[in-house]
Amino acid sequence: MQFRDRVQAGELLGEHLSRELGEVDDGIVLGLPRGGVPVAAAVARHLGLPLDVYLVRKLGVPGHEEYAMGAIASGGVRVLNEVAVRNLDIGEATIAAVAERELIELERRERAYRGDRPPLDLEGKHVILVDDGIATGASMRAAIEAVRSSGAASITVAVPVAPRSTTEELAGIADAMIALATPEPFYAVGWHYSDFTQTTDDEVRGLLSA
Numbered sequence: 301m302q303f304r305d306r307v308q309a310g311e312l313l314g315e316h317l318s319r320e321l322g323e324v325d326d327g328i329v330l331g332l333p334r335g336g337v338p339v340a341a342a343v344a345r346h347l348g349l350p351l352d353v354y355l356v357r358k359l360g361v362p363g364h365e366e367y368a369m370g371a372i373a374s375g376g377v378r379v380l381n382e383v384a385v386r387n388l389d390i391g392e393a394t395i396a397a398v399a400e401r402e403l404i405e406l407e408r409r410e411r412a413y414r415g416d417r418p419p420l421d422l423e424g425k426h427v428i429l430v431d432d433g434i435a436t437g438a439s440m441r442a443a444i445e446a447v448r449s450s451g452a453a454s455i456t457v458a459v460p461v462a463p464r465s466t467t468e469e470l471a472g473i474a475d476a477m478i479a480l481a482t483p484e485p486f487y488a489v490g491w492h493y494s495d496f497t498q499t500t501d502d503e504v505r506g507l508l509s510a
Contacts (some may be wrong), residue, residue: 301461301481305495306335306432307316310342313480317428317458318346319356320478326453326469328355331507332443333409334499336431337390341507343430343458353413353508354429354447356439359395361388371442373401374419375449379442400461413470413508423451433489434462434479437470442475448473 303309327397331340337353344351359370361384369390370380378399385395427447434440440457445457456476463486471477481492490496 301483301492303414303460303493305493305497306338306499309432309480309493310430311346311473313339313430313458313460314343314346314480316480317343317456317478321347323455324349324426325499327425327428328352328420328422329408329428330447332356332429332431332439333413334501335433337504337507339432339460340428340430341510343428347428349428350420351508353409353504354443355406355408355409355413356443356446356509357372358439359487361390361445362394362398368436368438369398371438372402373439373442373446374406374410374447377437377442377446377449379445381436381438395494406469409501413504418437422447424453426454426456426457427452428458429474430460433492434459434466434470435489437466440470441473446469461489462486479493 329340329344329349329351331337331353333353356371356373358368361367361369369384372378429443454475457470457474458478461481462479464482467477467479
């Protein structure tokens with residue numbers, strides 16, 4: 301499946317979720333910045349639910365930053381890819397240094413996107429976590445764990461595209477896992493978009509304010 305852009309992917313995902321979930325009471329849609337926010341905005345419109353962002357930062361292996369050794373999320377949550385850490389013999393000092401650097405960017409984005417506005421209360425809410433796609437799943441695992449610790453009633457992960465192995469893994473820790481496409485072999489999220497232009501901070505702020 302090929303998507304035109306993130307907005308179109310979000311519209312298709314929103315239509316699918318409307319059929320799958322029906323009317324969602326006490327729900328909230330959380331987009332993972334930056335690329336997940338345009339997708340989440342379209343989903344929120346379809347479901348008639350409030351929209352917010354949920355900040356997660358990948359912890360990249362030094363020298364190979366695209367390869368995730370874990371992730372951090374709002375609220376001090378840290379999730380590690382234990383297999384990667386063990387196979388690459390990555391020490392705690394290295395992990396802590398990368399996490400500290402990414403925490404600075406996470407906090408910057410919190411301020412940039414929300415300003416003084418506090419995050420929406422997740423306790424007792426049916427949370428739908430949305431991204432523009434999933435590869436390793438490290439960021440989404442961190443988001444699920446953090447949202448769970450916030451007292452959410454349920455967590456649905458919804459994305460346009462993800463590898464089947466990752467969806468099966470995330471299905472074991474979320475209450476529901478929905479992906480429109482699960483191609484095999486899976487190479488990269490961007491391969492499934494005609495336009496995968498980077499989402500800007502201004503675009504995220506605009507979507508949230510709207």
